[in-house]
Amino acid sequence: GGGSNPMSSGSGGGGNSSAAAGTLKVGAADFPESQLLAAIYAGALNAKGVKASTGDPIGAREVYLKALNDGSVDVVPEYAYSLLTFYDKSATQKDAQSVATALKAKLPAKLQILNPAQAQDANSVAVTKETATKWNLKTIADLAKQSDKVIFGAPPEFQKREQGLPGLKSAYNLAPKTFRPLKGNALVQALKNGQVNAANIFTTDPSIKSDGFVVLEDPKHVFGSDNVVPLITKAKATPQVQQVLNSVQGKLTTDNLAEMVKQVVVDKKDAGQVATTFLKDNGLA
């Protein structure tokens, strides 16, 4: 695009290959927490003099990894265990440290991860309180007994992922009668309105608290502990970038992350503002 291309100007063009050279493009998956983290990373980098921009949410892991690969974006917020199982379906590591180590070994040569944060966000299977009571549910294994009545809501990619239906099937023999591809708030609404009776929801999702959903126990650890970790192309991982992002990682906790997500999703605050506030409060900007 030439100079008259409106997409090459402004900060919204992060996903755009024609963004000014030297600008670090922070990508995000298509759910609020990812976008929030991207905003925090970009904000911190900009505050420390590294030009960074965010773009529109790209999609699921399968998509943004491709974007990272072809240079459409340079860094994305990731979740350590999910990312590991993406590359290694048979991974058995569960604790944060060994996950990180295993991940480093499995990553493609072009990519690297920075420090995992303390903040965790895991996948989970949630049901409404009524369902839990009615079917007497505690664990995912209990739900598996009701397989022929389960209408399971989850993002489309859940059908194929190890941390998804395949994993649930092999670990608990959970084979829902119906699968409903849904994501974001639509999924929460569907669960609340009884259009699905079980759903794949992040543990940081504020609706768990506000709508009183019951997160079923996962004794077989289909869903690992997912520490937030930046995934970055090696070419862009200058020491300064690493240093800035690692310092952000140091401040991210499960609680403050959940609180920020609530502000965005429930209070409808702007992700950028929430990120700025966080950075200021933690002396990162």
Next chain:
Amino acid sequence: MNYALNHFPEILQRAGQHAWLAGVPLVLGLLIAVPVGWLARRFPKASPWLVGGSGLLYTIPSLALFILMPLILGTRILDPLNVIVAMTIYTLALLVRTVVDGLSAVPRDTVAAATAMGYSPVRRFLAVDLPLAVPVIAAGLRVAAVSNVAIVSVASLLGIPNLGFFLTDGYQNYDNGEIWTGIVSCLILALVFDLLIQLAERLLTPWQRVVHG
């Protein structure tokens, strides 16, 4: 309403991106459709193939086309070029027929008179046929413009920035204000395109005003 007020700069910026994605193909499509239309008129035997063939392109659903584009072009998946090319294809699908219609609507007598006066074929096409086809072409262009604006928003499903972001993001956040911001912005943008084309048509066809006025 609140959403729109709070995000005004972002709306403007996305509207710019949207206009670019919808507008550039309009121009490209027109630039290609005119010679193709001329060919179709020039070689009547080829006409059904050119017109029918380009029309068939319209049957490919937009999402499908956006997805197939990187495979065909070898571009990166977030490359706006995908959208530009796909939208150009749609524009072409609409405009080839329109250009042919427009050229056919030029009175035969006028064309015969021009030839008899000693115009060379190319000069005649530019001085007589094309100007006279402007009203019909403009009508087709308006349809294409409005439809382009609507279709481009689908590209936001793939993460390509435009006004469609307000639709996908609004749905994700269950934010009615945001969705309607997106819809209304699209409508306004379509209206602006429409008005611009009408204005251009008026400027290019002074004789039409006189007839109706």
Next chain:
Amino acid sequence: MIRFEGVTKKYDDSIAVDHLDLEFPDGAITCLVGPSGCGKTTSLRMINRMIELTSGRVTIDGRDIRDQPAAKLRRGIGYVIQHAGLFPHRTVVDNVATVPLLNGWDKRKARARAHEVLELVGLPGNFASRYPAQLSGGQQQRVGVARALAADPPIMLMDEPFSAVDPVVREQLQDEFLKLQGELGKTIVFVTHDIDEAIKLGDQVAVMRVGGRLAQVAQPAALLADPADDFVADFVGRDRGYRALSFADTPSLPLASEPTIELGASVDQARAATSDRWLLVVQDGRPQGWVEPARLTGPIEADSLHRGGTVARVDGPLRASLDAALSSPARRGVLVDHEGRLVGTVRAHEVLTAIEQTDRPRSDDEASGGIRLGKERG
């Protein structure tokens, strides 16, 4: 002089023009007539190479038309078609200026010339900046003629130029066209399917038959008097004898003086004015109609006039004089001068006698002889 030598035009499945030999004399109007599809338009358009001939040769002043590029040839030939074919997107003056501009004139000169030609065809200056859609059919035709004339081409091709306008306007356009040609003396090829128009306008009329063959070429009077065969006779139509009177040289008719009465005169005045049943009413010396004094019940008013009689110019064709006599209730045809003033009356028998004294045109003389140019306009 345009000359067709064995010109043939074949289409895939048919012959449009078949071995046509024809000359179009300089400074004369040659009308091509014939039934629909007989190849008139095709013949015309072969002259400016809008249609390329299949075999034979067309020459202009001895030079084969294929010797120069088509576009160049065309700029030297004016072309007028049925619906004028004006450029709707250009003003009248720009329409007319087109060929001068194509010929490389500068814009100003071309426009000045356009204004000049527009005046020539009788369009006042304030039409110049209008668009064609703002003109009536007749005005559009005039612009069409003006446009063809603008570069002052020696040759004009006209394809049914007046057929899309209504009969009254058409007559008017024809008259103006003849006047204009009287001044300009172009070599004109005029296609029409209306034999009356051909006879009125043509110095020479070429009748074609379906299949693209020439049936007869002759001066209009000769055509009426002696059609070459049944096809031409049929095509020329009924009333040939009467219509041919349009071309008969005007002999001096024996005029009788006619008693008259002024409009507004009283019954008694009228009865005193004549012993005949019918009395001619005039105003300022101009005939108004007839009255029967015996039937008058009050002063002569416009309403009580009998207007059946037509009025003929004393120097006009015999056709008009005969009709004046035939249509008059008094059996006396009213003749007037060029200002419309009564000159005298004439009886049908006298007109007939005059007719019989004029020489009839003779086919064999005419067909072999040259064309007499400068049509006498009746």
Next chain:
Amino acid sequence: MIRFEGVTKKYDDSIAVDHLDLEFPDGAITCLVGPSGCGKTTSLRMINRMIELTSGRVTIDGRDIRDQPAAKLRRGIGYVIQHAGLFPHRTVVDNVATVPLLNGWDKRKARARAHEVLELVGLPGNFASRYPAQLSGGQQQRVGVARALAADPPIMLMDEPFSAVDPVVREQLQDEFLKLQGELGKTIVFVTHDIDEAIKLGDQVAVMRVGGRLAQVAQPAALLADPADDFVADFVGRDRGYRALSFADTPSLPLASEPTIELGASVDQARAATSDRWLLVVQDGRPQGWVEPARLTGPIEADSLHRGGTVARVDGPLRASLDAALSSPARRGVLVDHEGRLVGTVRAHEVLTAIEQTDRPRSDDEASGGIRLGKERG
């Protein structure tokens, strides 16, 4: 009989028809003529209530047209319009069968009737299954007439039915139409802006002027002979005297016998046959043309004939006889019987004398008197 009594049609801003009093006699053709916009169409369409009148009354056989539902009224009235208005999606036969079907006939009977009517209007059976777009303009008009005739309505309304076809075809359609009417004897209201058409077709001609007022209603001959005012006179046009001869009763003309010679005869035979300059050539008693024996160089062939002379029916109108005499190179007009056989010749002066002996129509007699039905077709 259709009768208009003070019929007025007002539009918001204008009066289309103004206090029209008019009668349309049974079995006759009444032509409505007048300049564009004078209210002809409006008048016509008030008869079948396509347009509702503002004030006044229209009766058919004494019954107010508003006494029955419009759709029912219309099924009893045939209606033919300018561009035929055929249904493009139906074949010719189905177009024609429409009204019978609307009237509840069964499909077979309706089609049989349609074929019958198509034949009547001169369309061969193989046209029946075509679609309108496959027909020429003239053929479409015929289908339009056939469609209106299909239910055999006593009344036919025709709005410029022939104006969209070219002059030659129009003449043909007019002739056929007159023949048809001769057989069917419908009550016909025929709108046209062509005065010649009105005069040719009408038993009665009503001339309207702009503003929707009646200018004159009269038989065609009377209209030519005595136009009511300048407007009508202008509208009726030139050559009124000559054209009026179409309507003059045919008196017996003094016929001279004419020496003749057969086609193919030798030069000597021809020279022996007459002492006159011109000799009439016949074949089976039918005149073929004239020759000049003195100029003959070989046997008489079709090619060498002079065909200038028109031929008139001995029982035909005086117009034709006069033209025959005027057009004949021998100055003797050739008269034939209904089979085209030579009856004798007549000189122009003799025709004139005959013309002068016939009574001229008189306006004041006619206007008050009734219409004489059954037009003599010339």
Next chain:
Amino acid sequence: MITSIWTWLTAPAQWSGAGGIPTRLWEHIWACLLVLVIAAAIAWPLGAWIAHAGRGRWLISVANAARAVPSLGLLFAVAMWMSGMFSGSTLAFTIPPTIVLVILAIPPLLAGAYAGVHEVDPAVRDAARGMGMTGGEVLRKVELPIALPLILSGLRSASLQVIATWTIAAVLSVGGLGRYLIDGLASADYAQMAGGAVLVAVLALLVDGMLALLQRLVVSPGLTGRRRRRARTGIPRATASRPTA
């Protein structure tokens, strides 16, 4: 890439089960059919009536303006608006996109019916009235048959649009071929996406072809170019009746 699409398309797994091509195809066709039937039931009588009666022409303008509404936005807006309405029922997923598609299908259908009836030669309508047809008869026997070509081309536009938009409706968790595109997109399975895209394009082409065939069969030959003596003068086709998704 072509080979991987082909592999995907021909894999036996794709041809059976709940996510198999036959099921998805059937879901897609059925949904589109339903939408078109509902939309036509609304748009056709309305369009014909507007043209016939010459009243309510603003509705046509409104419908035409509605083409500028981004279908994606409307899908989301209606889905959100109705999210609480069908508790515990799968109707919650099918009703909103159906409504939206009906709304989107109406403009081309309406425009087709309106233009078709409106463009009937006034002389023909006049002749029909003049021979004593009642208003209903004129509409049934003359206007509608003559309008058929434009009505059907409106239907073609609408069906293309519906087929294309139902694909996008997959974001609302409905079945149909769009699932392959949306699910494939989510898991970056390009073979699946491209395969789905090919299937949708083929379906659209087939339906368009079948409607073209239908048009040939039911439209009177007197109205088409096929039985014409002379070439029709260039009347610009109703370029306005085109889909926008």
